[in-house]
Amino acid sequence: MELYRGSNTNQMDYNDDGRGPKSGKMLASNDDRLDSGLDSLKEEECTYVESAFERMRVAEDEPWKKELTEDGDTYLHLAVIHEAKDAALKIISLSYGDPFLNIQNNQRQTALHLAVITEQPLIVEQLLKAGCDASLVDERGNTALHIACRKGSLACFSLLTQGCRQQLPAILQAPNYNGQKCIHVVAIQGYLSLLESLIQLGADIDAQEQCNGRTALHLAVDLQNFELVKLLISKGADVHSFTYGGHTPYHLTYGRANTDIQKVLYELTAPHLRELPESESDDSDEDYEEQYDDDDEAIYDDIKMMGQV
Template identity: 25%
Template structure:
């Protein structure tokens, strides 16, 4: 099979031109038919089935599997199966077909990502439901310790998050290899509605920290998500009034420091978030030195952040 023929095969598969693809393959004779189904193309090592699944061409997928004999579990150089491709691009009909043809629902690609994890990056509830109905395990972790729920919380679709909690009520308990929870992930990415769901339906302890001593509140502050930070202060307190004092009075989350001695105010200034820094000062968090003797104010670079410390708000004491 020459280079031009290979390029044309890939083009036809990507464009969904089934009749032309059939004709080109048949011109090569029986030997061509036997080899084309398992042939890997380009640096990625994709097969024609990978290209068809990625583009959502169900008719070409059916042709390749039933007529050409392509293995439904064929994988490329990253160990991605056609199911990974279809799930990651939200092609529900293709996902359903591959599963009916025997594709393994929890197959692993490079870095241990499952099709369900890939689907959660696209926020397509239909595809996610299809995978779960065929036994996909949302608790499986990739090489970094993330499960599908971590990924869904990062993307911020409340319906997906709620559905995963219904199917697997304990899935929220997962921590990554650096002890980051789905709550950390949602807070870091400013997914306010997801944070609200997690606080209402899951049992996260106030002030839970990752391996670097960072709390979800600090994540929200550092990334300028002030509404999420306020929600963490207000709602997290409400769910634990029987075991802790009011967070706003005690300042448990407000004054927490990471392993480098940095407060939420340090994080806000490192990220150059003026509104966040102003709110923290108004809530009573005073500037102070971290473990290296650096104050939050010394991290201020943008003029509006510098002005926060020049407007007569509380200063270090």
């Protein structure tokens, strides 16, 4: 299934969430990232990681579950980070229902966060089946679903929404520390198919993000994404919703280039709500700081395991 992403003409910097995993040194990059598999490790590190995983045995106290790197990563974190699929699956199989699955590293990332960041659907699926908690948030308040929404990962999105049905209503209502719920993240990224899916799953189409009180429709206007505006209107988005500064979506068309958006909203907005409010509050995108670093797929080195490098 191909992800339909509406055009974001003159897209603003509404990027919503967090840093990528960190273990030892942080290396480049996201869009043109280097291979993050075991081959990306130094040769001696690669050899040690492989041998360490091979030495794992089921023991009464399972001491390997207690080992952490200086960045708080477990063996499971490392296996996911380095896309060592067989090792990750073995660890998961030995940890069904174990709190070990939900250990958070120093960036408060669980293995599930990392599996979504590195786009490993099989690992996501097995983690959920084994009892990984999809409601846990990282240091920026993002659940694994927030991350899947930002990345536009259809496979991870589907697995997460199907694999945590009982938790899903609460996850859809949970804002990250930038005040954005999953529906805002998807709107910002312009992923039309994911937005439709979120609405079908029960996400509030008129939910306000907590920074300026914008709804997904306000964000679509700011991003000048006509396809997104039309979709939201067709799904029943409230054209009379106000930001905290008292602005309707139509108000945000003032000074913007897309006259199609302005025309559509003008016709739908009540006449007494078309004039700009006297409030001096500015809801423009300039109020936003860049809200995440685009390094969530950085690779790791200098990994220390079992006291050895």
